[in-house]
């Protein structure tokens with residue numbers, strides 16, 4: 399449970415006179431403003447925002463999370479969490495709770511041809527840097543676990559932030575203006591409000607040329623794939639993937655090429671996948687259309703050399719490094735951001751010290767995430783190729799020459815280490 403202690407309000411005596419009541423109100427307002435000046439405001443209560451709040455609380459910071467949605471997101475599908483994310487979750491104190499949530503640990507990969515058999519099967523043990531750890535968890539469950547760790551942080555739902563202003567050095571903190579017109583002066587602000595965050599004026603994201611539909615299929619009886627396997631099915635300009643997230647649920651996705659915005663309705667987009675084997679038809683049929691989520695796939699190749707934040711304002715998660723989901727790393731990196739942010743700010747006292755710490759945090763994170771963003775983007779382009787000669791050659795290479803030893807190198811990163 400989040401406790402509402404950021405804007406502490408002194409309790410007024412029951413029978414205060416009118417003038418005493420207004421004096422108490424004035425005093426409590428002044429107290430609230432003074433408290434806010436010591437508070438780090440976090441914009442957005444997604445993975446990046448909640449994880450940042452947990453991490454900063456651990457360093458002794460008072461935080462206030464402002465989330466535009468009226469409630470915490472409970473729905474959504476699942477998210478793949480690799481070893482680098484589990485390290486961050488352990489640091490944040492929620493790793494074991496999520497591990498114990500009946501999510502099977504997966505240990506192997508199958509790459510299949512949409513119009514053929516299994517091209518390649520390998521175990522994570524064949525990848526360098528083991529032991530590896532991979533599980534899928536429900537997004538709502540992850541958010542709930544993070545929120546439950548907050549002891550000193552207030553989360554205000556239904557409050558969108560319109561803009562944040564600050565000075566170059568961060569002296570004087572930041573001023574947030576909410577979409578309701580309220581102004582708050584805080585010590586610092588973290589924009590964790592997703593890929594279309596406009597808080598630091600970064601360029602917009604770029605459409606990657608394909609869209610995705612995701613869902614979670616429920617099976618009463620036998621599941622269409624082994625309980626410990628991640629499966630990808632490769633077609634021409636289309637692909638699908640799936641893995642079990644419990645003993646009766648399978649997370650799945652499909653990706654298909656097309657112009658952004660005017661894509662076909664969900665049902666029609668899925669039609670082409672219904673004839674596929676390898677369990678693709680089964681998972682689609684075992685999912686209600688209203689529970690599926692459609693997304694345009696976008697990214698931005700954000701260089702560590704280009705400026706991001708200013709003064710005491712920074713970004714985290716997709717707001718900082720939007721990447722395509724081809725490595726399953728966007729959310730994992732949002733968790734890493736939170737740990738590094740806490741580590742970097744832990745030593746900063748405020749004013750210029752804090753602004754400098756935020757610039758080093760951004761540089762550290764972008765040095766890591768640019769490589770992942772580029773790799774995920776290139777991988778997505780290759781997997782979405784629709785030329786039949788090229789896809790036949792790709793399948794032959796996967797089948798005969800693919801070496802999995804470096805497949806998981808990027809998950810060995812440990813954000814807890816400086």
Ligand SMILES: Cc1cc2nc3c(=O)[nH]c(=O)nc-3n(C[C@H](O)[C@H](O)[C@H](O)COP(=O)(O)OP(=O)(O)OC[C@H]3O[C@@H](n4cnc5c(N)ncnc54)[C@H](O)[C@@H]3O)c2cc1C
Pocket residue numbers: 441442443444445446447464465466467476477478479557558559560590591592593610612651693695714715716717723725726727728729730731732
């Ligand atoms: C198809 C697909 C599959 C994916 N699969 C994986 C995977 O398997 N593994 C993985 O690690 N990642 C995956 N990702 C990426 C992952 O979903 C994102 O990286 C992650 O959700 C980013 O979290 P975030 O908190 O930065 O942003 P978001 O989840 O976008 O959260 C931002 C929050 O800010 C709020 N907000 C927005 N604007 C404002 C405002 N002005 N004021 C206040 N609040 C605001 C929003 O309501 C939202 O709650 C996938 C992405 C896609 C599209």
